[in-house]
Amino acid sequence: MKLRWxxxxxxxxxxxxxxxxxxxxxxxxxxxxxxxDGTAFTTDALRQVYNSQLxxxxxxxxxxxxxxxxxxxxxxxxxxxxxxxxxxxxxxxLATYLILLPFWISILVRTYTxxxxxxxxxxxxxxxxxxxxxxxxxxxxxxxxxxxxxMVQILLPIVILTCLTSILDVERDLVKAARSLGxxxxxxxxxxxxxxxxxxxxxxGIICFILCLGFYVTPTLLGGRTSTLIANLIDLQVHKxxxxxxxxxxxxxxxxxxxxCLLAYWALTRKRSEFATGGLAR
Amino acid sequence: xxxxxxxxxxxxxxxxLLLPLFFLVPISLTDSxxxxxxxxSLSLRWYREFFVDQSxxxxxxxxxxxxxxxxxxxxLFGTLASVALVRADFRAKGLLTAIFIAPLIIPSVVIxxxxxxxxxxxxxxxxxxxxxxxxxxxALPYVVMIVSGSLRRYDMTIERAxxxxxxxxxxxFLYTTLPYLMPAMFASAILAFxxxxxxxxxxxxxxxxxQTLPVRIWNDLSxxxxxxxxxxAVMLTLLSIVGMTVGEIVRRRNERRYQSNSVSxx
Amino acid sequence: MTxxxxxFGIGTGALAAAFAFKPSFAQDVTIxxxxxxxxxxxxxxxxxxxxxxxxxxxxxxxxxxxxxxKLKAMxxxxxxxxxxxxxxxxxxxxATKAGWLAKIDYSIIDPDNKLPAIAKxxxxxxxxxxxxxxxxxxxxxGKGKTPQSWADFWDVxxxxxxxxxxxxxxxxxxxxxxxxxxxxxxxxxxxxDRAFKKLDQLKPHIPVWWTNGAQHVQLLIDGEVSxxxxxxxxxxxxxxEGKPVDITFKGGALMLSFLAIPxxxxxxxxxxxxxxxxxxxAASAEFVKLVPYPGFVPGMMELLDPAFAATLPTSPENAAxxxxxxxxxxxxxxxxxxxxWNEWLLI
Numbered sequence: 001m002k003l004r005w006x007x008x009x010x011x012x013x014x015x016x017x018x019x020x021x022x023x024x025x026x027x028x029x030x031x032x033x034x035x036x037d038g039t040a041f042t043t044d045a046l047r048q049v050y051n052s053q054l055x056x057x058x059x060x061x062x063x064x065x066x067x068x069x070x071x072x073x074x075x076x077x078x079x080x081x082x083x084x085x086x087x088x089x090x091x092x093x094l095a096t097y098l099i100l101l102p103f104w105i106s107i108l109v110r111t112y113t114x115x116x117x118x119x120x121x122x123x124x125x126x127x128x129x130x131x132x133x134x135x136x137x138x139x140x141x142x143x144x145x146x147x148x149x150x151m152v153q154i155l156l157p158i159v160i161l162t163c164l165t166s167i168l169d170v171e172r173d174l175v176k177a178a179r180s181l182g183x184x185x186x187x188x189x190x191x192x193x194x195x196x197x198x199x200x201x202x203x204x205g206i207i208c209f210i211l212c213l214g215f216y217v218t219p220t221l222l223g224g225r226t227s228t229l230i231a232n233l234i235d236l237q238v239h240k241x242x243x244x245x246x247x248x249x250x251x252x253x254x255x256x257x258x259x260x261c262l263l264a265y266w267a268l269t270r271k272r273s274e275f276a277t278g279g280l281a282r
Numbered sequence: 283x284x285x286x287x288x289x290x291x292x293x294x295x296x297x298x299l300l301l302p303l304f305f306l307v308p309i310s311l312t313d314s315x316x317x318x319x320x321x322x323s324l325s326l327r328w329y330r331e332f333f334v335d336q337s338x339x340x341x342x343x344x345x346x347x348x349x350x351x352x353x354x355x356x357x358l359f360g361t362l363a364s365v366a367l368v369r370a371d372f373r374a375k376g377l378l379t380a381i382f383i384a385p386l387i388i389p390s391v392v393i394x395x396x397x398x399x400x401x402x403x404x405x406x407x408x409x410x411x412x413x414x415x416x417x418x419x420x421a422l423p424y425v426v427m428i429v430s431g432s433l434r435r436y437d438m439t440i441e442r443a444x445x446x447x448x449x450x451x452x453x454x455f456l457y458t459t460l461p462y463l464m465p466a467m468f469a470s471a472i473l474a475f476x477x478x479x480x481x482x483x484x485x486x487x488x489x490x491x492x493q494t495l496p497v498r499i500w501n502d503l504s505x506x507x508x509x510x511x512x513x514x515a516v517m518l519t520l521l522s523i524v525g526m527t528v529g530e531i532v533r534r535r536n537e538r539r540y541q542s543n544s545v546s547x548x
Numbered sequence: 549m550t551x552x553x554x555x556f557g558i559g560t561g562a563l564a565a566a567f568a569f570k571p572s573f574a575q576d577v578t579i580x581x582x583x584x585x586x587x588x589x590x591x592x593x594x595x596x597x598x599x600x601x602x603x604x605x606x607x608x609x610x611x612x613x614x615x616x617x618k619l620k621a622m623x624x625x626x627x628x629x630x631x632x633x634x635x636x637x638x639x640x641x642x643a644t645k646a647g648w649l650a651k652i653d654y655s656i657i658d659p660d661n662k663l664p665a666i667a668k669x670x671x672x673x674x675x676x677x678x679x680x681x682x683x684x685x686x687x688x689x690g691k692g693k694t695p696q697s698w699a700d701f702w703d704v705x706x707x708x709x710x711x712x713x714x715x716x717x718x719x720x721x722x723x724x725x726x727x728x729x730x731x732x733x734x735x736x737x738x739x740x741d742r743a744f745k746k747l748d749q750l751k752p753h754i755p756v757w758w759t760n761g762a763q764h765v766q767l768l769i770d771g772e773v774s775x776x777x778x779x780x781x782x783x784x785x786x787x788x789e790g791k792p793v794d795i796t797f798k799g800g801a802l803m804l805s806f807l808a809i810p811x812x813x814x815x816x817x818x819x820x821x822x823x824x825x826x827x828x829x830a831a832s833a834e835f836v837k838l839v840p841y842p843g844f845v846p847g848m849m850e851l852l853d854p855a856f857a858a859t860l861p862t863s864p865e866n867a868a869x870x871x872x873x874x875x876x877x878x879x880x881x882x883x884x885x886x887x888x889w890n891e892w893l894l895i
Contacts, residue, residue: 011366015359026396104522109515113302121771214389402621
């Protein structure tokens with residue numbers, strides 16, 4: 001039962017108009033602003049951003065932070081997923097529910113709790129002092145470490161779930177086959193499950209990496225001066241220095257980075273349609 | 283042996299994810315004017331404070347209004363679009379799908395900057411209706427992904443049967459397919475609502491003086507000292523848990539009814 | 549017939565008299581006044597806006613926040629929403645230079661010429677004055693030992709513990725120079741290199757650079773820092789509640805905040821009448837008791853309790869130990885210094 005084009009157009013119109021007016025047009029405006037000063041094309045803003053040590057360092061920092069956080073999430077998340085894959089379906093649902101629970105709670109609130117925990121007179125420092133482990137309060141808050149902790153806590157559930165989906169896929173079909181051919185559980189894991197689920201984990205990693213690139217709340221609330229990421233710098237250029245063209249160049253760079261990651265993602269998932277949306281759903 | 287280690291590891295990581303939130307409860311129940319842990323005496327003072335302070339109530343109402351508006355709009359627009367995306371054949375299908383889902387993937391700050399620039403020109407900063415539309419855009423990806431996913435799994439024979447029995451295409455859709463889509467629409471409505479209810483960065487750029495709940499919390503985090511924020515956080519968390527539980531129940535009921543085999547989508 | 553006509557005449561006369569009681573000159577005008585919002589806006593509504601509407605019939609709609617980008621976009625697009633906006637000193641200079649502000653007619657605001665000249669700038673009127681001062685914990689440095697100058701603020705041996713400063717070069721360069729021994733009357737033009745060199749010394753002791761309103765208070769109360777630069781109004785209420793915090797005005801930067809009319813505003817005359825209302829001594833005295841940022845309202849100080857007046861930044865004793873923040877220098881140099889500041893801070 002195929003739809004005729006008039007009906008198709010009508011069905012698509014509201015969402016398309018919404019996306020065109022509030023998404024496509026404005027985003028193209030940003031792209032244009034980065035190379036066009038209102039009267040003519042110019043590479044002024046581009047040159048200013050890429051010749052500035054500050055923007056280069058913050059861009060680098062953003063990518064390094066994103067890579068580090070993604071790495072931590074994968075290393076922490078994969079064993080979690082492996083454990084959950086081995087549970088009975090009932091227990092697995094319960095575990096998934098548990099892992100997803102923080103995912104439903106405002107990022108603002110989750111970040112806020114780390115302020116209470118990591119402060120100089122916060123819960124962790126008080127506990128350390130009470131145990132006699134530290135004489136002086138340790139500076140935990142307003143450090144890059146605090147930002148990493150906050151970001152990992154926010155992103156870990158996504159990575160765990162993408163890893164879980166890919167491990168389950170492999171196990172269902174292949175582990176039985178491997179075992180029936182005489183492989184030990186250890187062999188089955190290292191020779192079958194791990195190599196095959198790695199690509200699934202990688203897709204989770206890419207999503208995590210993309211989300212890291214745009215982080216704003218966590219570095220603002222938990223970071224110190226050297227935790228500023230590109231989103232914060234964009235905010236600074238918009239609201240403090242009023243240099244929108246520079247903000248536009250940075251936003252375009254961020255956009256380009258996101259697209260490159262998406263290309264990698266599509267290359268990895270082209271033949272695995274179940275990932276096309278699965279990992280992104282909350 | 284490995285199993286035991288893994289179990290311990292699971293408990294450890296799960297508490298890393300969840301534990302910080304437990305500290306909010308005692309802190310929000312303090313009687314002191316400042317954040318303290320453990321609290322010296324318990325009271326509901328800061329919960330009361332929330333309902334007495336007009337700016338908190340206003341912010342909550344604004345968030346609810348925008349959230350409900352954005353949910354209705356995105357659900358309507360998204361469901362209509364999903365029907366076309368799944369059932370029609372046209373060339374720009376891939377592109378349109380990508381555009382509908384993109385607001386979820388593209389960093390918020392890029393969209394925030396882009397909207398701020400055009401909204402200043404269009405005089406839409408500080409406009410609650412414009413903000414609602416923007417939130418509808420943010421929520422749209424969830425609706426499109428979930429509803430079109432569900433629609434793709436739908437067995438067309440039922441609708442065809444309705445057509446054979448003489449129903450027009452619209453009637454057939456309304457009486458057979460729509461009821462099937464209900465649970466998916468409900469699940470995506472919950473996600474859409476929370477996407478709007480939790481949105482901060484874009485709202486921060488384009489809301490002007492208008493405060494939604496996250497913006498109000500954001501302003502308070504650096505403007506005030508009292509434990510209203512933990513109290514609000516606890517209430518929000520409870521709301522989230524209720525939302526998630528309802529969503530999960532509906533999803534499972536749906537799964538049982540239609541024996542879909544998705545692992546855990548919601 | 550004549551009877552009716554006379555009766556009619558009397559009737560209209562009475563009606564006209566009744567109307568004369570109600571101010572009929574500004575029916576249905578609403579001016580949009582933009583401010584910083586929050587708790588402050590609530591007080592301004594109660595103390596200034598509501599009485600103003602009662603007296604003149606001009607309604608006031610308050611918006612927020614103060615934003616230079618928004619002002620720029622409004623004036624450049626020709627669609628000006630605000631009739632009046634708050635601005636800080638260097639914003640006034642920037643906006644005036646860019647041509648975003650209308651000229652103010654002081655014959656409306658100050659017909660008797662009572663406002664001091666410093667308050668009356670061509671495109672902006674002083675709304676408030678406040679100080680950025682040193683705030684500190686009284687319980688962290690030993691009994692009776694309190695910082696008395698920016699040199700003490702820089703002295704991490706005598707006054708150990710983390711500190712905070714605002715994430716902005718404004719004020720901080722001055723503080724660094726004062727700490728380095730520059731005398732307050734020789735501050736401007738600022739020796740930028742020397743200031744950054746001095747700031748280098750303190751950089752490792754500043755875990756967090758505050759960005760707004762009362763974040764500094766929170767940092768102080770939470771024990772995140774033992775000393776911070778701070779706006780003068782925030783600490784007194786906390787000290788009164790028994791918190792171990794205090795401020796010193798020594799070395800403080802006396803800053804001004806302004807009200808200005810965007811070029812192309814729809815109701816400039818009504819906006820100026822509201823500016824006049826903001827200069828009412830009794831209402832201002834009421835306001836200052838809640839928000840200790842006085843400005844130069846003539847006749848206001850006399851209405852205040854002398855003990856309270858002494859805690860204000862403009863009281864003679866306090867004004868004497870502070871320096872006057874030079875907005876004009878900053879507007880001239882803000883761009884270059886801000887770029888350098890961001891590179892210095894964020895790398």
